[in-house]
Amino acid sequence: MRGGRALDPAQRLADDATGGPPEAAALALRCTMVDTPVALVTGASRGIGRAISIELARAGYAVLVNYNTNLDAAEETRGEVEKVGGTAEICPADISQAAHRDSLLDFTLETFGRIDLLVNNAGIAPPRRLDVLETTEENFDRVLDTNLKGPFFLTQRVAQIFINELEEQKIARAAVINISSISAYAASVNRAEYCISKAGLSMLTAVFALRLAEYGIPVYEIRPGIIETDMIEKVRGRYERQVSNGLTPIRRLGRPEDVGRAVAAIARGYFPFSTGEVFNVDGGFHLRAL
Numbered sequence: 001m002r003g004g005r006a007l008d009p010a011q012r013l014a015d016d017a018t019g020g021p022p023e024a025a026a027l028a029l030r031c032t033m034v035d036t037p038v039a040l041v042t043g044a045s046r047g048i049g050r051a052i053s054i055e056l057a058r059a060g061y062a063v064l065v066n067y068n069t070n071l072d073a074a075e076e077t078r079g080e081v082e083k084v085g086g087t088a089e090i091c092p093a094d095i096s097q098a099a100h101r102d103s104l105l106d107f108t109l110e111t112f113g114r115i116d117l118l119v120n121n122a123g124i125a126p127p128r129r130l131d132v133l134e135t136t137e138e139n140f141d142r143v144l145d146t147n148l149k150g151p152f153f154l155t156q157r158v159a160q161i162f163i164n165e166l167e168e169q170k171i172a173r174a175a176v177i178n179i180s181s182i183s184a185y186a187a188s189v190n191r192a193e194y195c196i197s198k199a200g201l202s203m204l205t206a207v208f209a210l211r212l213a214e215y216g217i218p219v220y221e222i223r224p225g226i227i228e229t230d231m232i233e234k235v236r237g238r239y240e241r242q243v244s245n246g247l248t249p250i251r252r253l254g255r256p257e258d259v260g261r262a263v264a265a266i267a268r269g270y271f272p273f274s275t276g277e278v279f280n281v282d283g284g285f286h287l288r289a290l
């Protein structure tokens with residue numbers, strides 16, 4: 001852990017109860033209060049979240065790299081961000097847990113002094129791929145807590161931070177970008193929980209887009225198709241065959257940077273008259289043909 005800055009959220013909570021650790025005070029003094037905008041990217045240690053972090057760094061954002069358990073991978077993301085000339089800090093937090101979300105936001109504000117962009121990217125496939133007639137409540141709760149409840153309440157809290165920051169003219173603009181999936185509308189009978197969580201994330205986008213429009217805070221949704229990451233490793237062979245047989249008009253799997261670049265394009269602020277908008281990054285999967 002470089003510089004001891006990726007504090008354990010549980011430890012941070014315990015520290016907060018006792019008035020905060022000396023480290024936290026030092027952190028507050030050391031923190032960079034950057035002039036550049038700051039993006040909080042959840043699940044940024046690997047895959048799509050890592051690519052988003054790199055592309056946001058290229059777009060001029062300092063990045064808070066959140067991860068769940070994989071510190072080494074998070075450090076690699078930080079290294080990749082620094083290679084393109086960017087700044088990144090890392091923080092573990094399980095976004096399905098309220099106390100961890102609070103701690104993640106505290107850490108971000110203590111470290112950078114501001115948040116300008118929230119990217120709700122962290123997500124999981126069902127721990128067990130089970131038929132909808134057999135899946136368990138445990139499976140359902142794990143997926144829904146991570147993919148939907150976490151982003152919902154994180155967005156709620158970050159929206160309040162954005163509103164204050166904008167009122168105080170601490171930041172020029174703010175936005176939320178949600179990484180959903182083609183599974184928001186394409187039903188899979190062996191991972192119903194995942195599809196339901198992503199359909200919910202689409203409605204989350206719509207509801208927050210409506211609510212935050214009066215404050216000038218747009219909320220966008222990116223719907224990736226099949227992207228080459230750890231998440232699809234177990235079914236990659238089948239997906240490759242389906243794609244080469246014409247599942248998608250663009251006959252290749254997506255790459256994490258396909259999504260990263262889409263996020264960066266939106267984050268640059270080029271869509272100020274759009275909110276609640278859905279961007280398909282799916283090789284054309286959503287097109288119907290006759």
Ligand code: NAP
Nearest residue numbers: 043045046047048068069070094095122123181227229231
């Ligand atoms: P991935 O390679 O499996 O990476 C998942 C990332 O999420 C990791 O950084 C992981 O952290 C983090 N994470 C998992 N649970 C977390 C939690 N409870 N709290 C905080 N972070 C957590 O997945 P990916 O393919 O990049 O997927 C990223 C997003 O894109 C997900 O929302 C996924 O549903 C969506 N998506 C993916 C595809 C695809 O084909 N790959 C398609 C459509 C949508 P650790 O490294 O610490 O485990």
